[in-house]
Amino acid sequence: MNKLPEIVYLAEQVREMDRLAIEEQGILGIDLMRKAGLAVFKIIQNNYAEYDVTVFCGAGNNAGDGYVVAKLALEAGLKVTVCYLSIPDNLRGDAHAAYQDYIQAGGVASSFSLITAINKGVIIDALLGTGLNRDVSGTYAQAIELINYSACPVISVDIPSGLNADTGDLMGCAVKADYTVSFIGLKQGMFTGFAAEYCGNIIFDSLDILDDALKHIKHSARIISQPCFPKRHQCTHKGNNGHVLVVGGDTGFSGAIRLAAEAALRIGAGLVSVATRQSHAGLINVGRPEIMCHGVEHVDELNLLIEKATIVVIGPGLGQMKWGKEMISQVIVSGKPIVVDADGLNLLANKGFNFDNWVLTPHPGEAARLLKCSTSEIAKDRYTAVSKLQHKYGGIVVLKGAGTLVHTGEEIAISTTGNPGMASGGMGDTLTGMIAGLFAQGLNLESATTSAVYIHGKAADLSAQQQGEIGLLASDLMPFIRKLVNE
Numbered sequence: 443m444n445k446l447p448e449i450v451y452l453a454e455q456v457r458e459m460d461r462l463a464i465e466e467q468g469i470l471g472i473d474l475m476r477k478a479g480l481a482v483f484k485i486i487q488n489n490y491a492e493y494d495v496t497v498f499c500g501a502g503n504n505a506g507d508g509y510v511v512a513k514l515a516l517e518a519g520l521k522v523t524v525c526y527l528s529i530p531d532n533l534r535g536d537a538h539a540a541y542q543d544y545i546q547a548g549g550v551a552s553s554f555s556l557i558t559a560i561n562k563g564v565i566i567d568a569l570l571g572t573g574l575n576r577d578v579s580g581t582y583a584q585a586i587e588l589i590n591y592s593a594c595p596v597i598s599v600d601i602p603s604g605l606n607a608d609t610g611d612l613m614g615c616a617v618k619a620d621y622t623v624s625f626i627g628l629k630q631g632m633f634t635g636f637a638a639e640y641c642g643n644i645i646f647d648s649l650d651i652l653d654d655a656l657k658h659i660k661h662s663a664r665i666i667s668q669p670c671f672p673k674r675h676q677c678t679h680k681g682n683n684g685h686v687l688v689v690g691g692d693t694g695f696s697g698a699i700r701l702a703a704e705a706a707l708r709i710g711a712g713l714v715s716v717a718t719r720q721s722h723a724g725l726i727n728v729g730r731p732e733i734m735c736h737g738v739e740h741v742d743e744l745n746l747l748i749e750k751a752t753i754v755v756i757g758p759g760l761g762q763m764k765w766g767k768e769m770i771s772q773v774i775v776s777g778k779p780i781v782v783d784a785d786g787l788n789l790l791a792n793k794g795f796n797f798d799n800w801v802l803t804p805h806p807g808e809a810a811r812l813l814k815c816s817t818s819e820i821a822k823d824r825y826t827a828v829s830k831l832q833h834k835y836g837g838i839v840v841l842k843g844a845g846t847l848v849h850t851g852e853e854i855a856i857s858t859t860g861n862p863g864m865a866s867g868g869m870g871d872t873l874t875g876m877i878a879g880l881f882a883q884g885l886n887l888e889s890a891t892t893s894a895v896y897i898h899g900k901a902a903d904l905s906a907q908q909q910g911e912i913g914l915l916a917s918d919l920m921p922f923i924r925k926l927v928n929e
Contacts, residue, residue: 446646447628449661450856453572453607456627459659463626463651471536474625474649475503478599479510479540481647482623485597486515486564489621494521494563496594498554498585499541500570500603501528506537507599508568513544524551527569527581554585560592567598567617572607572629577614586615598622601629602640609823610635610845618642625649627656630663633856634824634845663825663847663854668900669893671927683712684882687751688758688875689744689769690785691718691726695759698784698871700726701916702758703733705875708923709894711882714875717747719765739765741772748772752882753779757786758871779881783874787812796836798851801877801891803840803870804831825854838891840877842870846895850888859899863911872916873898876923897926 451459463469486495495515499505505528516522530541530551544551567589569582578586586604589596596619601607604616607629620642624632626649632641686706691699699718703726706714713734716726720737727733738744748754756773760766762785770789773780780800782790787804791811804812806820813820813830820827820841828841832849841847846857876898880890901922906914 446644446665448665448667449628450630450633450663450665451627451659452662453629453631455659455662456572456629459626459651459656462656463649467652469651472539474651475506475536475540476510477649478507478623478625478647479514481625481645481649482507482511482566482597482599483514483518485621485623485645486511486520487518490564490595493595494523495566496523496525496560496563497566497568498589499524499526499528499530499551499568500582501533502571502573503537504568504571504599504603505533506540508566509537509540509544509549511566511568511599512549513540513547516544516547516549521563522549523557524549525554525557525585526551527554527585554581557588560588560594563594565589565592565594565596567596567603567619569617570603571599572601574604574606574613578604578616579614583615586617590618595620596642598641600624601632605631605637605640607631609825610637611822612636612640616640621645623647626651627661630825630856633665633858634843634847635821636844638844663856666848666855666857666859666892666896669889669896670929680712683710684752684879684884685713685715685750686711686753686755686875686878686882687715687717687747688755688878689717689738689773690756690758690760690766691716691722692759692761692763692765693719693721695761696722696726698758698868700730700733701868701871702755702783702875702878704730704917704920705872705923706755706879706882707732708920709876709879709897709927711879714879715747715751717744717769718759738769741768744769744772745776748776748778751778753781753878755781755783755874755878757783758874760785760789762788779887781874781878781881783870784808790835796834798836799887800837801840801887802831802835802837803842803874803877805842805870809841828854838887840873840891840895842873846899848892848895850891855892855895857895857899859896860902861899861906861911861914863906863914864899864902866914866916868916869898869902869919872919897923900926
């Protein structure tokens with residue numbers, strides 16, 4: 443992925459930016475369309491210079507962009523085929539002007555119904571833009587199926603046709619693009635949910651619209667940038683770097699708490715203690731003696747450990763039995779900053795707590811339990827889901843998954859790091875320890891959370907680069923966590 447702006451917008455906001463460019467900056471709509479088409483054609487020149495070009499055009503301005511691309515490809519001497527799904531003479535305004543330019547240049551357009559297969563070349567998807575508000579059906583669905591079946595490289599104009607620009611959900615079906623060239627403002631739906639599967643490499647072009655005319659339009663979310671940590675002072679001691687307490691690990695569930703504790707150490711916490719069941723307190727630090735383990739059977743044994751802690755992690759391996767319920771209740775009433783994961787979240791689902799000083803880290807299944815809805819409802823609109831979670835429970839909420847979202851209470855931040863190899867046990871436990879470890883070193887909860895989410899995904903990416911995504915373990919991240927926090 444190339445360097446992208448760090449702010450994203452709703453589709454409606456980008457349309458407003460387009461209007462302002464035309465009405466207040468005096469830019470002609472057809473000029474914006476030509477610039478957009480040129481941005482797409484540059485991808486063809488840079489990656490598919492000798493390929494035949496097949497352009498699929500729909501009914502709106504997205505189709506106009508497609509006709510611009512077709513004209514440029516034709517003028518460059520490439521073999522061009524244009525398939526339309528809406529009769530070109532029915533196009534209006536700039537889109538119709540772009541079509542006429544293509545025809546006057548010697549181009550030919552054919553109805554999609556005449557196309558039965560595409561066996562070679564590069565495909566330009568200019569079917570549907572960001573205004574799609576219902577599921578794709580009919581000939582558009584057939585065209586998308588043909589495009590995806592072709593196995594040809596695909597460049598989508600502005601957004602893959604069928605992908606919801608605001609949510610990242612599929613509108614029935616969507617084009618799987620190798621490149622998506624987005625204009626004026628990035629759309630938030632391109633960075634979470636199904637977007638990673640469908641957008642491919644995202645390229646951004648502002649179309650030379652001046653920022654001053656658009657600055658009053660507030661972005662809907664931001665992309666998390668790589669954090670930078672200051673170098674430690676020479677006289678630093680472990681007390682300066684905080685004390686993380688990890689509470690969990692009911693009988694038979696010691697692995698999760700070990701991962702959380704080690705991750706807190708690897709990201710730089712000065713001290714890490716574990717409060718767990720007596721039966722395996724002596725086993726958790728085998729191979730990692732830096733973890734201080736305490737067997738805790740009753741809540742009164744927990745109080746002294748909480749008092750010494752800078753921040754408390756609750757949930758990894760906690761279980762949902764009496765012991766786990768007692769532990770989480772004691773941690774919550776302590777008033778200490780908390781990171782909650784796993785069974786801690788499942789226990790919260792039956793409570794009505796709202797706490798400003800905690801971080802909740804649900805995956806979609808846990809989010810569904812917290813909101814008392816289905817997992818499919820979470821997937822349909824992850825932005826709305828994370829907003830509802832934050833409103834209901836307070837604090838900072840991390841909705842994990844492809845395109846992890848962090849709701850800070852003020853805004854939504856999006857992670858673009860991570861890969862499918864992270865779909866394995868223990869990854870969430872590692873993240874909770876990382877968040878707590880950064881907070882212990884002096885970051886506020888917001889910075890600790892967004893930084894940990896970025897590093898967590900990036901560490902997984904670096905590990906996958908070496909040995910692949912399949913078989914990636916949470917413990918494989920540890921050396922990369924250390925490397926990244928020192929960059």
